[in-house]
Structures are given as structure tokens and as C-alpha cells.
Amino acid sequence: MDFIDPVKQRKHKIRLFVGYGLISCAIVLATIVLLFAAYGYGVNGKGQIIQSGLVFVSSAPAPASIYLNGQLNSASTNARLQIQAGQYTLKLTRAGYRPWVRSLGVEGGSVEHFDYPILFPTKIVTTTLKQYAGQPGLTTESLNQRWLITQDALNTDSFDEYDLSSPKQLTSTLPITLTVPSSIFSSAQPTTSWSLVSWFSDNNHVILERSYAGGSEYILFDRQTPADSVNLTATLKLDSTTTLSFYNNKYDQYYLYDSADDSLSTATLSAPQPVSVLKNVIAFDVYANNSIVYVTANAAPAGKVYVNVLQGTDTYHVGQLQSGLSQYLVAITQYSGNWYVAFSSSNETKVYLYENPVADLQNNPSEPLVPVAIMKIAQPSFLSFSGNSQILAAQNGGAFATYDILNQNEYSYQISSSAPSTLEAVWMDNYHFTLVSENKLLVFDYDGTNLQTLQPAEVGLPAFFDPTHKWSYVITPDISNPALIDLTSTALRIPADQ
Numbered sequence: 001m002d003f004i005d006p007v008k009q010r011k012h013k014i015r016l017f018v019g020y021g022l023i024s025c026a027i028v029l030a031t032i033v034l035l036f037a038a039y040g041y042g043v044n045g046k047g048q049i050i051q052s053g054l055v056f057v058s059s060a061p062a063p064a065s066i067y068l069n070g071q072l073n074s075a076s077t078n079a080r081l082q083i084q085a086g087q088y089t090l091k092l093t094r095a096g097y098r099p100w101v102r103s104l105g106v107e108g109g110s111v112e113h114f115d116y117p118i119l120f121p122t123k124i125v126t127t128t129l130k131q132y133a134g135q136p137g138l139t140t141e142s143l144n145q146r147w148l149i150t151q152d153a154l155n156t157d158s159f160d161e162y163d164l165s166s167p168k169q170l171t172s173t174l175p176i177t178l179t180v181p182s183s184i185f186s187s188a189q190p191t192t193s194w195s196l197v198s199w200f201s202d203n204n205h206v207i208l209e210r211s212y213a214g215g216s217e218y219i220l221f222d223r224q225t226p227a228d229s230v231n232l233t234a235t236l237k238l239d240s241t242t243t244l245s246f247y248n249n250k251y252d253q254y255y256l257y258d259s260a261d262d263s264l265s266t267a268t269l270s271a272p273q274p275v276s277v278l279k280n281v282i283a284f285d286v287y288a289n290n291s292i293v294y295v296t297a298n299a300a301p302a303g304k305v306y307v308n309v310l311q312g313t314d315t316y317h318v319g320q321l322q323s324g325l326s327q328y329l330v331a332i333t334q335y336s337g338n339w340y341v342a343f344s345s346s347n348e349t350k351v352y353l354y355e356n357p358v359a360d361l362q363n364n365p366s367e368p369l370v371p372v373a374i375m376k377i378a379q380p381s382f383l384s385f386s387g388n389s390q391i392l393a394a395q396n397g398g399a400f401a402t403y404d405i406l407n408q409n410e411y412s413y414q415i416s417s418s419a420p421s422t423l424e425a426v427w428m429d430n431y432h433f434t435l436v437s438e439n440k441l442l443v444f445d446y447d448g449t450n451l452q453t454l455q456p457a458e459v460g461l462p463a464f465f466d467p468t469h470k471w472s473y474v475i476t477p478d479i480s481n482p483a484l485i486d487l488t489s490t491a492l493r494i495p496a497d498q
Contacts, residue, residue, distance in 0.1 A: 052083055052085060053110035056078075057079050058117065066092060067090070077117075086105075087105055089101065089104070092119065097120060102445070113406075116432070117445075120492060121491065121494050132484065135153060136475060142203040158180075161177075164466040165467060194210055195209045197243075198245055207244065216240070217238075236267050241260040242258045252270070253269075262279065263281065264276075264278040265277055278310065280296045293310075293332040300320060303324075304322065305323045316358050319369070329345065333385045335385075340405065350377070351377060351401060373403045373408075375394055375412070377396055386431070404447075429465075436458065439458065441472065457474040474488055
């Protein structure tokens with residue numbers, strides 16, 4: 001019997017050990033192969049070991065041809081490319097459109113996404129939607145980019161409403177007229193101007209400030225049912241030193257900031273009596289769930305102010321800035337489950353960005369906070385996260401600094417066209433800026449590349465876009481008759497792609 005034969009037992013054990021050894025070697029080899037593959041190592045057609053990375057490239061419109069260092073790739077957008085590590089020039093082209101170009105550095109095992117390229121038509125075609133007898137005092141767009149309302153220059157309390165969800169129909173249909181009910185005004189003095197405070201996320205309610213001889217007041221305008229509009233100044237008993245913004249993601253709940261005593265309170269239409277939130281607040285920003293970053297001189301060293309974060313009832317000290325300045329910039333957001341706080345001031349040469357500062361202070365209270373990024377820009381006047389919170393941007397005139405949180409890349413650049421120092425860039429979407437300079441509408445990527453000059457536009461007035469970003473809208477003087485003001489639409493697709 002084999003099981004009692006010592007020779008056969010030894011051979012059986014040897015076979016087992018050899019089998020186990022081969023399996024172990026296979027596991028180790030597979031692990032090594034997977035590890036090297038994770039770092040982008042592979043073998044090319046010539047049997048050479050190379051490193052490569054993944055690059056995802058999309059475009060609007062699609063498909064578009066993809067060129068790497070001038071060589072046409074076999075794939076077209078939208079595509080997943082495995083590219084050998086190195087430096088490249090990535091170019092996207094499509095008939096009838098201007099090319100999109102940028103430099104690309106690929107590292108072994110890296111994954112990069114270019115989900116945002118927009119190709120603009122070679123030929124810009126602009127159509128006049130309506131002519132106004134004078135400059136509209138206010139033109140603004142809802143957050144979902146569907147509703148565009150423009151003040152009637154001849155009737156200061158009426159607005160034209162355009163539905164941008166059907167761009168092709170705008171040339172053949174008249175806008176709807178919306179009128180703010182004068183019965184809610186606290187003064188019979190005629191309106192001298194309207195200005196935008198904030199749209200609410202339901203895209204129906206918008207806070208407007210009405211100015212008249214001798215004062216001003218806040219109106220909660222209901223564009224869907226104008227008769228339901230509310231005079232917030234009267235209802236909440238606001239004085240001239242108080243400004244307000246939405247609170248708790250409710251159109252009838254508000255933050256009240258009193259610049260006379262630097263206090264921040266909350267109030268609602270149903271309970272208008274203010275409830276104190278913070279005192280000694282110089283500047284602040286609020287995230288949707290009511291986490292607040294703010295600047296305060298309270299308990300700060302001489303010549304300094306603190307940048308604090310309020311979460312719930314607890315306050316956390318994040319950083320400090322020089323005191324006595326004309327402008328402080330703060331911003332707070334969440335991205336991919338992480339908190340980000342950014343701040344700077346009008347005399348700084350840097351913007352400081354922190355990741356999860358509250359959690360770090362809770363876990364390591366004795367350790368100093370370290371910024372995840374320090375963006376270099378002199379005397380910034382604008383600080384904002386993109387709508388999806390991936391990009392942080394700072395601006396001073398034509399100078400920009402941006403930081404891509406996802407890819408951990410920082411960019412500093414100067415747009416080629418000179419821009420007034422008081423003019424702020426506006427987010428077109430999550431990855432593009434618009435800027436009106438020298439009576440032209442400019443569009444460029446968040447990293448400063450692909451600067452495009454589009455249609456004529458009026459300095460000081462923003463451009464607007466439909467929800468699909470296939471059309472843009474601006475207010476500009478009529479070319480043939482400067483006494484008239486035109487609301488124009490421009491196709492950002494060739495006819496075949498509209």
C-alpha cells in the first residue's frame with residue numbers, strides 16, 4: 001500500500017512542496033505584475049518595458065479628433081487613452097470649430113480626466129432677440145440657467161422673462177412680462193434701480209434690492225407668482241446697515257448681517273425676530289449645511305484678525321491675517337466628502353487652502369495646521385470655489401490663480417487681454433470663466449488655456465448661457481443705432497450640432 005511506503009511518501013511530500021512553491025511563486029509574480037501595472041509599467045510592441053498612464057478625454061460637441069504631439073490618435077472623444085509617460089501637446093479638433101489645445105504631462109500609473117473641453121465655432125453667429133430703448137438696469141439668470149430676466153428700461157418695476165430651455169424659439173416668441181407689485185413697496189417714491197442679491201436654489205425666488213430716492217429695501221421676488229412677492233425689509237424690520245442672504249436652504253429663512261455692530265443673526269418670515277449667531281464678524285461665508293468661516297478681531301493678537309470656522313456650536317481657529325484691511329476673502333465648501341476652507345485679504349500675496357481643518361484640530365489640537373495649497377497672487381479681490389467645488393479660483397484684475405483639488409495642480413496666469421481691476425470673472429460652468437474686456441466676451445479654461453474671443457459685449461455686464469451651453473446671451477449697444485440696446489444670442493454650436 002502506497003500510504004505506508006516511505007519512498008512514495010517522500011515523493012508525495014516533494015510533489016506537494018513543489019506544487020506549493022510553484023503556487024507561491026505564481027502569487028508573488030502576479031502580485032509584482034499587478035504592482036508594476038498599477039504604476040503604469042507594461043511592455044510595448046517592441047518588447048520594451050515602458051510606463052504609461054490613463055487619460056480620459058471628452059469634448060462638447062463630440063466626437064472630436066485627438067492629436068498627441070501632432071499625431072492623430074486612432075480614438076476620438078469621448079475616449080480612454082493609455083499613453084506612455086512623457087510630455088505631450090493634446091489637441092482636439094472638429095470640422096467647423098476652433099481647436100482646443102493644452103500641454104499634458106503623463107506619469108506612470110497616473111489617471112487624468114479632461115471632461116470639460118468645449119470647442120467653439122470658427123464663425124460666430126449672433127442674433128438680436130430684442131431691442132430696448134435704454135440700458136436695462138438689471139439682467140440676471142437663475143441658478144439652473146433656464147430663466148433670464150431683464151429689466152424693462154421704460155418700466156422700472158417690470159422685467160422680461162426669457163425661457164432659455166428653448167433657445168431656437170426665442171427669436172419667434174415674445175418674452176413674458178413680470179411686474180413687481182407696487183403694493184408691497186414701503187415708499188411711494190419711484191424706483192431708481194434694481195440690483196441682484198441672490199437667487200434661491202428653487203430658481204423661482206430671488207432677493208432683489210430696490211433703490212429709490214431716500215432709501216432702499218429688499219424684495220423677495222417670486223418670478224413664478226409675482227403677486228406672492230414679499231418686502232423683506234418691512235417684514236423683518238431691517239435697517240439700512242443690514243444685508244441678508246438665504247439660510248438653511250429655505251427661501252423664507254435668512255442670515256442677517258449688521259455692519260453697524262458686525263453681528264450675524266438668523267430670521268425667518270414666520271419668526272422675524274433675529275436670533276444671534278455670531279458677533280464681531282468682519283467677513284464670512286456659509287456652506288449649505290450652515291458651517292461658517294468668518295473673520296473676527298475677537299481675542300486676536302494686536303494687529304491681527306482670526307479666521308475661524310463655526311460648526312454646530314463649536315468654534316475652531318484656522319488662521320490669521322493682518323487687521324485693518326479694506327477687504328477679507330473667505331470661502332468654505334465640501335468636495336468628495338472633505339471640507340475645504342480658503343482665505344486671503346486685499347494686501348496678501350497668497351491664498352491659503354486647508355483640507356479638513358476642523359477634523360485636524362479635533363484629532364491633533366496641539367499640532368499647527370498645514371495648508372494643502374498656498375496659491376500665489378498679489379492683492380486678490382475675488383475668491384470662489386467652482387459650482388462642483390473642485391476648483392478654487394482667485395483673481396486680481398487680469399491675474400488669476402487656481403487650484404484643482406482633484407488633481408492637486410496649481411495654476412497662475414495672466415489673461416492676454418487687459419481687464420479693469422474691478423471686473424470679476426464669472427464661472428461659465430465648473431471649468432470655464434467668462435470675462436467681458438475691451439467690449440468683447442472672453443471665455444477661457446480654469447487653468448488659463450484656450451482663451452477664446454466671442455461676441456461683442458458691454459463692459460460691466462455679465463454674459464449668460466442656456467442650460468446646455470450651446471448659446472450665450474449678452475446686452476450690448478446696437479451696432480446700427482447706438483441709442484438702442486440689444487439683447488443678443490450667439491450660437492456656440494454650428495447649425496448641425498444645435
